[in-house]
Amino acid sequence: MKKQITVLFLLIATFTFAQIDKMEPPFWYEGMNKSEIQVLFYGKNIAENTVSISNDVVITNVTKTENPNYLFVTIDTKNVASQTLKFTFKNGKKTFSKDFEIKKRKENSALRKSFDASDVMYLLMPDRFANGNESNDSSPNLQEKANRSLPGGRHGGDIEGIINNLDYIQELGATAIWSTPMCEDNDKGYSYHTYGQSDVYQIDARYGSNEDYKRLAAEMHKRDMKLIKDYVTNHWGAEHWMFKDMPTYDWFHQFPGYAQSNYRMTTQYDPNASKRDAKYCMDGWFVPSMPDLNQSNPLVLNYLIQNAIWWIEYADLDGYRVDTYSYNDKDGIAKWTKAITDEYPYFNIVGEVWMHDQAQISYWQKNSPIARIQSYNSYLPSVMDFTLHDAFGNVFNEDNASWNDGMIKFYDNLANDFLYDNTNNLLIFLENHDTGRFNQIYKNDFKKYQLGMTILTTMRGIPQIYYGSEIGMAGDKGKGDADIRQDFPGGWKGDTNNAFTNSGRTASQKQYFDFSKKILNWRKNKEVIHTGKLTHYIPQNNVYVYFRHNDTESVMVIVNNDIKKHQINNSHFEENLKNFTSGKDVLSGQNYDLKQDILIEGKSSLILELK
The missing domain is CATH 3.20.20.80 (Glycosidases)
Structure with missing residues (x-):
């Protein structure tokens, strides 16, 4: 009986010892640009073990933290074909193992549009x-x-x-x-x-x-x-399992514990900003229930990079929208973004940069002429055009145009397009x-x-x-x-x-x-709308006219924001009308003779395909 109890105790101890609660990423893919993968193992006192791997795959690094429940094992998967590898953990005479699969990658995955x-x-x-x-x-x-x-x-x-x-x-x-x-x-x-x-x-x-x-x-x-996919790099929830048992004290920003963000994103590039203000913008938490991730910690940054790439490959994603992009550690988020676009050169990522100034929004777009002044590049292909959104939110109630009100708000917004590297890659809404x-x-x-x-x-x-x-x-x-x-x-x-x-x-x-x-x-x-040049004219009487045009096609857009009807003198737009003689309205199907003035009703618009 005593012998049976001893054997049972050893079995229970071995089972407890061998338990791995989490392994992340759960698997990886062959032929990836990011071939060095840091596999996170989480379990009770997992760090007390030595670790090896099968099939001549190389372990390039093993990282332990102050929390013995974590072990970060880096392996090199370059030239490793799809197969199931085996991690072996050993502590004295006790050993256990965990399978880790290298999966076959979808053909042309890296070149996804x-x-x-x-x-x-x-x-x-x-x-x-x-x-x-x-x-x-x-x-x-x-x-x-x-x-x-x-x-x-x-x-x-x-x-x-x-x-x-x-x-x-x-x-x-x-x-x-x-x-x-x-x-x-x-x-x-x-x-x-x-x-x-x-x-x-x-x-x-x-x-x-x-x-x-x-x-x-x-x-x-x-x-x-x-x-x-909507990706959140800035914070997790307070119920996240890694917040409940932190791998490292500085996995999250500590003050210690919670401190509120000041939300002043201008501190990220303001040459006159105090270090304190910049810190409380980047490192402060949105709310107490959203602990702020520390992207300047290499373990955190690598975890986020691998997770983002894993989801693209696993779910066959076509893009990311990144929440609160400009609240991240600016150098860390640039590395995160570049790592993804290095893996997928044609992959688009749009970042939420909720600001009300074109230069400040532009700062966060890849190859920004503004950020270049400070030798910074976020590598973020697309940003959200919040200044255009601001115009949408009030201009149609401004019936009486003035120097600053009415359709001039759209004109003035677009007049600042020179601040952006790529206006076709702005998200508008x-x-x-x-x-x-x-x-x-x-x-x-x-x-x-x-x-x-x-x-x-x-x-x-x-x-x-x-x-x-x-x-x-x-x-x-x-x-x-x-x-x-x-x-x-x-x-x-x-x-x-x-x-x-x-x-x-x-x-x-x-x-x-x-x-x-x-x-x-x-x-x-309509390729002319997707990539054509934009030429616009200063609004008159709250009527805004602009053209989208390329070498083969031209579209004339007339927006009358006045409550009164207006006569549009086409001679004003001669440089864009050129040899075009008529235009067909996309919305009504009506044809307009461009040699004559166009009458447009109040609070209405025309989209004319020019012939």
């Missing part, structure tokens, strides 16, 4: 878009349960709901989907936005599985659509999930929606639309974020209004959708 100005990006929040699988509305392993009656609660939208409605998005004319984050967020409440992630290798079970996310990308690719709803600002004035969409879809850059605006959805940000993130009508069983179908839309929803569908689908094949 990303999103660009030929695309229209559809931004959605998965929890609020459509519930395709009611069985995963709550998860026994995650704290917050579904409660659709709570505006800021989990409502049950998921990956299956997106897949079920891809045909709707495709019919609308959008070619890419940017979904807000889908990795696990185990906060006790307000977790539906998923920006406080608790596991960045795992899709939140209330959205589905990793395989479901991979299937979403595959279903989109069947439709020639692109999937853009009327609104997003953090701003006021366009239709709320303009009290669902359909004419003003038409004006906004006309400019958005014919302007330089990559247009992004926000889910539901195409059917007239509104929402008051003054009532809280949940009001601008309402459920899409028809996405839940029992919804009396199903705006996903033509027959289910109200007359008002149909008016919005039909217009949006027409203009977005027209834009799809």
Whole structure:
């Protein structure tokens, strides 16, 4: 009996000793530019072991930290074909092993084409878009349960709901989907936005599985659509397993513990800024529930690089949108961005740089003429054009033009395009999930929606639309974020209004959708809009005229923001009209004789394809 107890004790001890709770990344791929991979092993006192690996693969480094539950093992996978490797851990006479797979890579994966100005990006929040699988509305392993009656609660939208409605998005004319984050967020409440992630290798079970996310990308690719993942480099959630048992004290920014960001992003390049102010911008936390990651720690930075590359390869992603890009350690985030674009030379990444000055936004774009002054390069291909968004947010209520009000705001915004390295790679938008709803600002004035969409879809850059605006959805940000993130009508069983179908839309929803569908689908094949030169004219009487043109085609856009009709004298635009004699309006189909003045009604626009 005593012998049996001793054997049982040894078995239990060996099992406990051998336990690995986490291995990240869970596998890797052959033929990667990043061939040196740092595999993180997490388990009770894992660092007490020596480690070796099979098949003559070289371990180039083993890093231990002050926390014995972590071991970082770097291996060189260069020229290692797809196979299953075996890590062996030994502590005295006790050994155990863990398989690590090198998977075969998709053909031409490195050369994948990303999103660009030929695309229209559809931004959605998965929890609020459509519930395709009611069985995963709550998860026994995650704290917050579904409660659709709570505006800021989990409502049950998921990956299956997106897949079920891809045909709707495709019919609308959008070619890419940017979904807000889908990795696990185990906060006790307000977790539906998923920006406080608790596991960045795992899709939140209330959205589905990793395989479901991979299937979403595959279903989109069947439709020639692109999937853009929302990536958060600046912070995780306080429920993240690595925050609960930190690998190193400086994995997160410590003050010690929490300190609030001052949100003053100008300190990142202000030559007069105090070091304290710069530190509290970069290192301060957004909120107490979002611990701030320290990208200047090489272990942290490498972890984030590997995770980002892993998701691209695993899910076959087409792009990244990076949250709060300019709050990161500026040198660290540049290395992160460069590592990804070195691996995928044509991969596009757009960063959120929420500033209200073109020079300050430009600073963060790759090869910025502004950042060059300080010998800085973020390597970030695309930035979000918040100054253009600012104009969209008030100009259509400015009926009486002045020196500073009315359509001159668009003109002045574009006059600063010389500050950017690549204006075709700016993300332009009327609104997003953090701003006021366009239709709320303009009290669902359909004419003003038409004006906004006309400019958005014919302007330089990559247009992004926000889910539901195409059917007239509104929402008051003054009532809280949940009001601008309402459920899409028809996405839940029992919804009396199903705006996903033509027959289910109200007359008002149909008016919005039909217009949006027409203009977005027209834009799809218009290379002159995607990459053509922009020439604009100083607005007169609140009427803004600009041309998109290349060697073979020209489009004339006329936007009358005045409440009165106006006569447009075409001789004013002779340098662009040249030998063109007529123009056909994309929206109405009406032909206009360019030898005569054009009469345009108040609060209306024309998109003329010149002949």
